[in-house]
Amino acid sequence: MGINRETSANNLSLKYKLLDLVTSSWKSQAIYVAAELKIADYLLEAPKTTDELAEKTGTHARALKRLLSGLSSIEVFRQVDDDLFEITPMGKLLCSDSNESLRSWALWWGTNLWQTWGNLLYSVQTGESARKLISGKDGFDHLKGNSEAAEIFNNALVELTRLAAESIVNAYNFSEFDTVMDVGGGYGELLITILDKNLNCKGILFDLPHAKVGAKKRFKQAGLKHRFEFEEGDFFDSVPPGADAYILKSVIHDWNDEDSRSILENCRKAIKPDSRLLLAEQILPDKFDVLSNHQSLARSDLTMLAALGAGERTEAEFKALLKSSGFSVTKIVSAGPTFSVIEAEPA
Numbered sequence: 001m002g003i004n005r006e007t008s009a010n011n012l013s014l015k016y017k018l019l020d021l022v023t024s025s026w027k028s029q030a031i032y033v034a035a036e037l038k039i040a041d042y043l044l045e046a047p048k049t050t051d052e053l054a055e056k057t058g059t060h061a062r063a064l065k066r067l068l069s070g071l072s073s074i075e076v077f078r079q080v081d082d083d084l085f086e087i088t089p090m091g092k093l094l095c096s097d098s099n100e101s102l103r104s105w106a107l108w109w110g111t112n113l114w115q116t117w118g119n120l121l122y123s124v125q126t127g128e129s130a131r132k133l134i135s136g137k138d139g140f141d142h143l144k145g146n147s148e149a150a151e152i153f154n155n156a157l158v159e160l161t162r163l164a165a166e167s168i169v170n171a172y173n174f175s176e177f178d179t180v181m182d183v184g185g186g187y188g189e190l191l192i193t194i195l196d197k198n199l200n201c202k203g204i205l206f207d208l209p210h211a212k213v214g215a216k217k218r219f220k221q222a223g224l225k226h227r228f229e230f231e232e233g234d235f236f237d238s239v240p241p242g243a244d245a246y247i248l249k250s251v252i253h254d255w256n257d258e259d260s261r262s263i264l265e266n267c268r269k270a271i272k273p274d275s276r277l278l279l280a281e282q283i284l285p286d287k288f289d290v291l292s293n294h295q296s297l298a299r300s301d302l303t304m305l306a307a308l309g310a311g312e313r314t315e316a317e318f319k320a321l322l323k324s325s326g327f328s329v330t331k332i333v334s335a336g337p338t339f340s341v342i343e344a345e346p347a
Contacts, residue, residue: 026070027074028106028109028110028114029110029114030067030070030071031071031076031094031106031110032106032107032109032110032111032114033067033110034067034071034076034077034094034106035094035103035106035107035110036107036110037057037059038057038096039053039057039068039077039094040087040091040092040093040094040095040096040103041095041096041097042056042057043077043085043086043087043091044087044092044095047080047084047085047086047087048084048085049083049084049085050062050064050065050068050083050085051083053068053085065083068085071091072085075088075090075091076088076090076091076094077091094106099162100162101159102159103159104152104153104155104156104158104159105156105159105160107152107156108152108153108156111152112131112142112149112153113303113306113307115131115134116130116131116134116303116306116307117130117303117306118130119133119134119306120302120305120306123305123306123309124305127305127309128309129306129307129308129309129310130306130307131306131307131308132309139254139255139259139308140153140208140254143210144210147210150210150211151214154186154187154210154211154214155187155214157186157187157189157250158186158187158189158218160250161186161189161190161249161250162189164249164280164335164336164339165189165190165192165193166193167335167336167339168190168193168249168280168335168336168339168341169190169193169194169197170197170335171333171334171335171336171341172278172333172335172341172343174194174197174198174201174245175198175200175201176244177198177201177243177244177245177276178200178201178202178244179201179202179203179204179242179243179244179245180194180195180201180202180203180204180243180244180245180246180247181203181204181205181206181231181239181240181242181243181245181246181247182194182203182204182205182206182247182248182249183206183207183235183239183246183247183248183251183263183267184206184207184235184248184251184263185205185206185207185211185215185247185249186207186211186214186215187211187214187215187217187218188203188205188215188218188219188228189218190247190249190280191203191205191228191247192218192219192222192224194247195224195227195228196222196224201227202227202228203224203227203228203229204228204229204230204231204240204242204243205219205228205229205230205231206230206231206232206233206235206239206240207230207232207233208232208233208234209232211230212230212232215230216230235251235263235266235267236259236262236263236266237266238266238269238270239263239266239267239269239270240270241270241271241272242270243270243271243275244272244275244276245275245276245277245278246267246270246271246275246276246277246278247278247279247280248263248267248277248278248279248280249279249280249281250280250281250282251263251279252264252279252281252313252318252321253281253282253300253304253310253311253312253313254304254308254310255308255310256309256310257321259310260310260321260325261321261324261325264277264321264322264325264326264327265325265326267325268325268326268327268346271346273346275345275346276330276343276344276345277322277327277343277344277345277346278341278342278343278344279318279322279341279342279344280335280339280340280341280342281312281313281318281339281340281342282297282300282312282338282339282340283312283313283314283315283318283332283338283340283342284297284301284312284313284314284317285297285314286314293337293338296337296338297312297338300312300338315332318342322342322344323347326346326347327344327345327346327347328344328345328346328347329342329343329344330343330344330345331343
């Protein structure tokens with residue numbers, strides 16, 4: 001029987017494609033190491049040799065060159081000649097002192113989430129959090145008493161929120177509200193964007209104690225400290241009353257249905273009859289296709305599974321969850337490639 005050369009070539013192409021997918025974790029770990037060493041900060045000053053960078057970072061010069069060469073192949077840095085490297089536009093996103101930075105997310109993914117993803121099989125087999133398997137702690141309890149990890153986590157959320165905040169605020173009309181409460185909003189990056197675009201609005205940021213210092217610093221930097229207050233608390237205990245709108249961005253996807261219902265029921269107790277509940281969340285499609293935004297949704301969904309035993313939801317699942325918590329969905333507004341704003345009122 002003759003060999004079908006076209007079929008053989010296609011199979012070989014698929015094998016290389018799968019091999020690239022299987023081994024792609026090298027990229028995230030290499031980027032994490034560069035972020036940890038602050039290489040982007042040093043290269044922002046001027047191109048440098050590996051010997052110069054090794055001296056600044058306390059690393060092995062030859063090994064560092066291999067890291068930089070690898071990162072040059074994926075556009076994070078650029079190899080100018082044999083031993084000289086410079087920063088690229090993508091590499092600038094790893095600088096520590098930049099409003100465009102993704103450095104904290106690279107650090108979080110390369111440490112905390114790296115260990116968690118290594119135990120994805122456990123989460124798929126059980127539906128439970130792999131992070132809890134590793135740390136023995138539920139939810140975000142691993143941040144309590146660990147100020148360094150909490151700071152990296154909250155800064156990482158600031159970076160991710162910046163990617164979606166503008167689209168969320170442009171998609172939904174916040175101008176009708178006098179007071180907006182950001183429930184579980186970390187350092188308040190979304191609330192900052194809301195207040196910046198709606199000058200007559202005041203904001204309340206409600207979160208755990210570990211977010212307080214960082215949040216106050218961010219609002220001061222944004223020139224908004226006079227229009228904001230921080231309320232300390234746990235949304236599993238209660239949510240403060242008094243706001244015209246309660247917005248929860250990427251909060252409900254952190255929790256299973258039972259825990260999510262507890263959060264939403266506390267919002268229901270706090271909310272006024274004419275106020276609105278807003279969920280800024282990613283909505284899963286009923287059917288996945290080979291699309292970049294579907295891949296982004298799948299990554300987020302599986303991250304929530306492994307990290308928290310939770311996940312993203314479809315539109316029908318959000319409606320059912322809100323209905324069981326005492327809310328009725330009034331509209332859903334698309335806010336970018338994956339995010340939507342789900343507006344609900346007390347039922």
